[in-house]
Amino acid sequence: GNSVTQMEGPVTLSEEAFLTINCTYTATGYPSLFWYVQYPGEGLQLLLKATKADDKGSNKGFEATYRKETTSFHLEKGSVQVSDSAVYFCALSARGANSKLTFGKGITLSVRP
């Protein structure tokens, strides 16, 4: 079946540090890939997405590239801010599966001033 694996957390960084959150997936067919973010006290929001190999999704300074050869979709940001503190979920949507999202376990990011 389909699955998403995220690196273990939590992650604590200082402001302006470089961020990488690893995500790998297993899926039948050719899925679309997503990063969702959940800020404290808020609902899940789409951060970025990519729908085909080598696509780069980007938003709010975050980027992730769809790597079919390594089945990965790692999230990166060059300089994190305190306001980026949140829980980040990697997810996929596979064809033939009613587009339901399969999520990774999520990782908590804390950015200290």
Added chain:
Amino acid sequence: GAGVSQSPSNKVTEKGKDVELRCDPISGHTALYWYRQSLGQGLEFLIYFQGNSAPDKSGLPSDRFSAERTGGSVSTLTIQRTQQEDSAVYLCASSKDTGVYDTQYFGPGTRLTVL
């Protein structure tokens, strides 16, 4: 515009009681999904509706769980004879269609606590 809304935001119930959770999707969105977010299981799919098609119930954990969608809009998730393991945040999402390219927009969730 208005996003996905859910009610109630919090629900505390006693073991064995029935509960109903409501979701109002974004106007014009034909696809509606329910997910559950719990500490032990993470985020998991429960059920999906698309137009007048039969719902995909493959994620429902037991026959105590059911859902309906009236008039292609509002959806209600019902849990009968609640158990403590049902405690979780129940999330509703909607999208314009069911293509894998479509973005699902999530509501704020209903936090269910079963005592």
